[in-house]
Amino acid sequence: MKLSIVLSTHDAQFQAVALKGDFESNIVKIAGWGYDGVELAIRDPKLVDVEQLESVVSANRLAVPAIGTGQAWGEEKLSFTSDDPAVRAAAIERIKSHVPLASRLRAIVIIGLLRGITPDGQSHQQSMDYLVEALQSCCLTAAEQDVRLALEPLNRYETDLVHTVADGLDLVERIGAENMGLLLDTFHMNIEEPSIEESIRICGDRIFHFHVADSNRWHPGAGHLDFGSILATLYGLGYKGFVSGEFMPLPDADSSAEYGITYLRKLQQEHKLR
Numbered sequence: 001m002k003l004s005i006v007l008s009t010h011d012a013q014f015q016a017v018a019l020k021g022d023f024e025s026n027i028v029k030i031a032g033w034g035y036d037g038v039e040l041a042i043r044d045p046k047l048v049d050v051e052q053l054e055s056v057v058s059a060n061r062l063a064v065p066a067i068g069t070g071q072a073w074g075e076e077k078l079s080f081t082s083d084d085p086a087v088r089a090a091a092i093e094r095i096k097s098h099v100p101l102a103s104r105l106r107a108i109v110i111i112g113l114l115r116g117i118t119p120d121g122q123s124h125q126q127s128m129d130y131l132v133e134a135l136q137s138c139c140l141t142a143a144e145q146d147v148r149l150a151l152e153p154l155n156r157y158e159t160d161l162v163h164t165v166a167d168g169l170d171l172v173e174r175i176g177a178e179n180m181g182l183l184l185d186t187f188h189m190n191i192e193e194p195s196i197e198e199s200i201r202i203c204g205d206r207i208f209h210f211h212v213a214d215s216n217r218w219h220p221g222a223g224h225l226d227f228g229s230i231l232a233t234l235y236g237l238g239y240k241g242f243v244s245g246e247f248m249p250l251p252d253a254d255s256s257a258e259y260g261i262t263y264l265r266k267l268q269q270e271h272k273l274r
């Protein structure tokens, strides 16, 4: 079981990121706790010194399984489904600008909140059409550099677009690209899926990446989700990607990161997960 944790390269409003602040000291801590990788939340790749980032990450022997992009919605309101064509174009360009960095780091590019929310006066169907158009265009650019995109079903309180694995798989089919898959997040699944385990099975090899947080969005072990069963189902499918911690910095950032990995490694042993 390859474990990573989300680290924001810059200050952000999004709360379910345990780690923010000085990049290098966080990377050193993440490696020290025994994580295999770090998932980077990056608002805009232009803000990142790629050489420096790569050297810090590789000096600490961490992989970068995925790049989160949602801060471009959180901080700048870029959206694939805006009713303003200039905003949609800027959102598409922003995702395409992540592709060279993702290719270099061999990371998946995550499409979470950047899909946006249907604006007043626009139909849901129109939003879905914009979303398909945007993702098809991004998939083409990403495929040229062997990069995969993962759309994350999100719960109903965050968006009206794509809540479940079933919604996500319909969209993946409409996009029709080999490099388009889903990112499943146990926090959202606990709200939206009839059965977390069954939805994991249905998603199968379209699971490109996996986020873990407990029912209360604290670290795994702090709520009532059955991570033994969830992870046994995931690995039972032959999943080879990362399981990435995306949870609140509670009771404090460092403790959450440490409790999270300790709990997941214990389950790994108990359930003999690879």
Ligand code: LER
Pocket: 014, 068, 070, 112, 113, 152, 154, 158, 185, 211, 246
């Ligand atoms: C991002 O991965 C996520 O899970 C969302 O809740 C963002 O708001």
Ligand code: MN
Pocket: 152, 185, 211, 246
């Ligand atoms: Mn998530």
